[in-house]
Every structure is written in structure tokens, then in C-alpha cells.
Amino acid sequence: MSVADFLAAVEPAQRRDDARAVCDMLARVSGEPARMWEPAIVGFGTYHYRYDSGREGEMCRIGFSPRKAQTVLYIPGGFPRYEDLLARLGKHSTGKGCLYIKKLANVDTAVLEILAGEAFDYMRTAYP
Template identity: 40%
Template sequence: MAKNKTIATEVDVLAFIDSYVGEEQKKADSYQLIALMRDWTGFEPKMWGPSIIGFGSYHYHYASGHEGDMPLLAFSPRKAAFSLYVYSPTEASKPLLEDLGKFKMGKSCIYVKKLSDIHIPVLEKMGKATIAYLNENKECGCREL
């Protein structure tokens, strides 16, 4: 079975942002996301893999035997857009997408160009719903329900 590439590292989060993120607005948004996710989760940021900033963690174990650890909430300040790992497609979360703002949906993340494109209180509700889902189900919310 393949090993997970996304594992917690000891890389300094702020040093990563300063060296990886070139645009000042994206840096400011990254620092804002750190403050928000720290508040929502109660955990300090930690690097997961080479470019994901995660908060907290949970251990998952699938029927296939695959298991590992992942952050409860996370984001990556990628060049084209932020990848926000804050969403589980639960019945409570699905309607929140209508009020989120301007974004694109991936399989396991939400892509946004800048934070001013979305409604932060809606993002908070999504993140907290995802934390509740993960604490209850111990599996990625990206799996089909």
C-alpha cells in the first residue's frame, strides 16, 4: 500500500509563506486564514507536505485498509488560487455553498482567488461543520456519503 505524501512536517509555517508566496495580497490572505483557522480549530498551524498549512489532525481508517492522519482544516496558497480544505459534503454543508461567494469546487477542496471573493462567516460554518463530521466519522469528507 502506498504511503501518504501529505504528512505533518517541522517546516516553519511563516517561513514557508514568506518564501513561497510572492504576492503581498496572497501573503496577507494567508496570514488571515491562519488566524481564522487557528480560532476555529483551537490548533496552531503546521505544515503538511510541502505546501499545505493544516490545523489539528484526525486519524482515518478505511475499509480498504488504507489509513493515515490528515489535518482537520487546511489551506494551501497555490499560485493560481487558494486551495481550502474546509468542506465535507454533508446535508448541512451543501446549502452553504450557495452563500459562499465566488469559488470553484474541486473533489476535496474549494478554490478561491482571494478571501475578499468569499463570505468568511459562511466559510467558518463550513469549517466547523467539517470538524464535527470528521470527529464523528473519522474519514475524509470528500468521500461520497
């Protein structure tokens, strides 16, 4: 499925609009085209990883998934490095490497864009 087709199928309409806006923002900050990863992740850039166990693979440097309940942004590098930005972001929650936003209107999109840019830059440095 293409990214455009995937985003066109997102429900409800507000989540679809948010997903398109996040997709445009991540394309802008990464300078990379959007591509589908897994069945429901839109990602930008690529990096190769290898765990101590020997397992390895490729994944997007930064990405998001417009889930039914909220939009999830995959923010690499751990959240402590982004504490200042998260304090200014607005209504959100975090999990291990995941930033959850129910509505894009509930956050400061300028701060979100800075956060995404810093996360992408971190990945370029950590995984050249």
C-alpha cells in the first residue's frame, strides 16, 4: 500500500488530517520521502541496527502511526534528552520511544517539529 492510500484510509477524519500534517512535517524535517514500514508505520530514512543477541535489521530513522485512539510518533534517543521540549509541547504522553498525541491541536506544532528534527539528527549521528 502506498503512503497516500494508507493515509487516505485513516479514520476518523480528524486523525486523517493530523496524520497528513505529521507526514508533511516529518518529510520536511528529515528531507526524506515517506515510506510504509510494517502495515501501519509511515517512516522516513533508514538505518541498520544490530542487537547484542546478533539479531539485526533495518528500520526507519523516525516515523509515526495514526492509530485509532491517538497518533504515535516514534522518537529515538530516549525522552530525557528532550525534557525541555516535552515540557513546552502540550498535551501528550510517552512510552518507551513513543510519543502519543490524541489531537495535533492539543500540542504546539512548532515545538513538535523541533523535537522531530532533533530526534532525526540524533539518529543520523548515532547511526551514520
